[in-house]
Amino acid sequence: MSLDVGHLLENGEHECRLQFHDDGYYWFLHAWFVQVKKTTGKYVDLYGDAQFHESNGLAMLRAAMSEALETARRQPREWQVHTGTQLRPVRQELYATVKRSNLVNMISKFLALIEETQASGKTLAFLGD
Numbered sequence: 001m002s003l004d005v006g007h008l009l010e011n012g013e014h015e016c017r018l019q020f021h022d023d024g025y026y027w028f029l030h031a032w033f034v035q036v037k038k039t040t041g042k043y044v045d046l047y048g049d050a051q052f053h054e055s056n057g058l059a060m061l062r063a064a065m066s067e068a069l070e071t072a073r074r075q076p077r078e079w080q081v082h083t084g085t086q087l088r089p090v091r092q093e094l095y096a097t098v099k100r101s102n103l104v105n106m107i108s109k110f111l112a113l114i115e116e117t118q119a120s121g122k123t124l125a126f127l128g129d
Contacts, residue, residue, distance in 0.1 A: 003046045005113065008123040016127075017113055018106075022046055024081035024096030025103055028072070032064040046128050053123040061124075062114045069107045075100045 003026070006017040020026045026046065033044040040057030042050045052058040080095040117124040 002129065003044070004127045005110070006125060007117065007120075008051060008125040014125050014127055018110060020044075020046065022083070024083055024098040025106055027083045027096070028081050028098055028103060029065075029068055029107070032068045036061050036064050044126055048126075048128045050126045051123050052117075054118060054121065058114065058118055058124060062111065062118070065107060065111050065114065069104065069111065072100060072103045072107055075103070077101075 003020040004014065004016040005019065006015040009015055020029075029044075036057065037043040039060050040052075042052060042057055044050055044061075052061050075098075078097055078099050081098045082093060083096045084094045086092050086094055114124065116122075
């Protein structure tokens with residue numbers, strides 16, 4: 001499963017520029033996505049769709065991702081991020097290894113896409129599975 005991120009084009013098509021997956025990288029960012037939802041009502045969810053533009057929360061998304069980037073830079077080289085809870089056949093917490101360099105690179109690309117969206121006046125669209 002993946003979440004496609006990109007611009008919504010004038011013809012209604014979606015230009016995918018980045019993807020989030022059900023992994024430690026998405027789940028590291030999840031707390032900031034929840035923060036954005038509380039403010040804007042829009043949730044960056046692996047299964048759902050959302051659209052952001054200058055008048056409906058794009059600046060809040062940028063601020064949240066800037067904060068996430070600063071937090072990511074303070075992490076160890078590698079660490080475990082909680083990605084969910086398996087309920088069957090046995091209940092157990094699930095974790096995935098995240099590498100700081102990969103996470104910083106991903107968030108930096110995401111921020112560049114957000115900044116490009118702001119500068120161009122386009123809509124940033126998230127299309128989930």
